[in-house]
Amino acid sequence: MFQKGLKDVVAVHTKIASVDGDKGELRYRGVLVGDLIPSHSFEEVAYFIWQGELPGENELRNLQGKMIEGRELPDHIGAIIDALPADMSLMDAMRTVISAYAHVDFKDRTIEEQAIILTAALPVVISRHYRNMKGLSIVKANPNLSHTANFLWMLTGVLANEVHVEALETYLKLTMEHGLNASTFAARVTISTESDLTAAITSALGTMKGPLHGGAPSGVIDLLEAIGLTENIRPVVEEKVKSGERIMGFGHRIYKTEDPRSILLRDKCVSMSGKDSWLDLATEAEKEIIALLETYKPGRKLYTNVEYYAAAIMRSIEMPPELFTPTFSAARIVGWTAHAMEQLNDNTIFRPQSVYVGELVE
Ligand SMILES: CC(C)(COP(=O)(O)OP(=O)(O)OC[C@H]1O[C@@H](n2cnc3c(N)ncnc32)[C@H](O)[C@@H]1OP(=O)(O)O)[C@@H](O)C(=O)NCCC(=O)NCCS
Structure with missing residues (x-):
């Protein structure tokens, strides 16, 4: 059977999310987003998507600590961002920089820890390159702020008001995961070769960049x-x-x-x-x-x-349009990493068939 673009082809069984287009339902781990999102933070929803259950007090504190640590970019990552041309687009910069996480210290961590660090780091990477593009000085991460509040802080150098933080956080939580979209599929295909998480996220970022996916x-x-x-x-x-x-x-x-x-x-x-x-x-x-x-x-x-x-x-919230797709990616990385982990738990390499339709030369 040939389906151009794999339209309507089921390629994966997943326990992460479901989308019902006729009923207008999106569920994370079986729970309607409307029942989950309003009462839980970015960190809690991310944990829920990764682990399939909400974090207890200790787990949440542990996660927050790791995410705050993840905001501190390794020296070589900071140096790479600062070496990028100011006219390199944010999506290209993010793909380049995330790829550079593939070094020995990072690979020694568990895949769960890698997922947390990359999720925590992406807004920092975005903010640093964005400020470099605009010729603005770099703003240091603030460990007292939540993931979302710190993103706005590092972008603007101003403490955002609560209404803006909440509005952005609602958007981030709602776009973390949406089934087997193109970038999530790219992440799963890459990790299915038993490559690694940085490669999977690099693939996903490269896929998200296209205007048919990253949104306009x-x-x-x-x-x-x-x-x-x-x-x-x-x-x-x-x-x-x-x-x-x-x-x-x-x-x-x-x-x-x-x-x-x-x-x-x-x-x-x-x-x-x-x-x-x-x-x-x-x-x-x-x-x-x-x-x-x-x-x-x-x-x-x-x-x-x-x-x-x-x-x-x-x-x-005065987020310039050039930050829209990068911000979407900063949310969707939760889904990408969850899918990569799920793929590895029961892996078969993706290897569909192609049919040769060119001429045969005798
Ligand atoms: C998102 C989108 C591509 C989905 O398209 P789709 O479900 O494949 O629907 P089709 O492109 O087949 O369009 C079906 C009909 O609805 C019309 N239509 C669809 N979206 C429309 C829109 N935003 N404005 C006006 N007419 C629209 C089409 O013109 C077509 O009309 P026709 O039957 O007279 O030819 C399409 O709705 C669209 O282009 N929306 C605007 C862009 C946008 O908001 N993109 C963000 C998506 S998250």
Whole structure:
């Protein structure tokens, strides 16, 4: 059987997450994200995805300690980041730098520890290269801050307010894992050769970089910028739909009802309502755009996808668009590492077949 792009082919049995596009359900380890995410931190949700259970007090303290340690980059990693050209994109820099973790000391650690360190380090790598790109001085990690708060601190050099930390953390927790997407598959294929975790994450980062996967929330920013005021929603959207343009942030290949992640992100936006005119515009525009899409594209089941509210939140916390895909990767690394470990637990090397369709030369 040949399926271009392996579409609809089941390649893996997993206990990490499930996505039901018709019901609009995303579950981590069997639990609906809506039941898990609001009451648990990034660190707790990551532990849950890795281990399949929530951490007790000691486990959580241990994890937090290891993650704080992981923020301290080894000397050679810092030196590599500082040697990169300032015009190297963040995704290229992240792939290069994570690859350099493959040294003896690191490989001596257990794979669980490696997963924690790489997860803790990725935002630090992003922040350091980002500040180098902008000619800004490097901000040292702050061990008193949570994973998410420290990311914003190291990016900006300013202590972020709680509302911004919470908004970003909600996004990170909701995008940690989403089944066998292209980058997760790449991680599993790489580790299936009994390569190592740094190689698997390097593959995943290289795969995430492509515009067909890493997302383009900046398209949503452009849309909301073009709208600007609520009275412009209808004319702007009508003009786009009539000229055959797609409305960014709407529609999803799998979810044919509301994307559960966008529901939770919307709740976060609504709870921040009145504090940010961008979020207010986004929530108001959503209802009207869905109604317009139903008028112009009846029966296509076009609802907001995760990119829509992710873009609104990123914009409200003043995260520049060039940081969107790197930030998405800083969340998804939890899923990548969990899948790599699961693959190794019951490994068979991935080796599908190809059919030669060229000419035979006699
Ligand atoms: C995400 C996406 C690629 C999923 O596509 P899909 O499920 O394969 O659906 P199709 O591309 O087959 O489109 C089905 C119909 O809905 C329409 N449609 C889909 N998304 C649309 C959108 N965002 N705006 C307007 N029309 C849309 C298509 O034009 C098509 O109409 P037709 O039947 O008249 O030809 C698509 O919805 C899209 O391009 N969305 C905008 C980009 C975006 O937000 N991407 C982030 C994804 S997380």
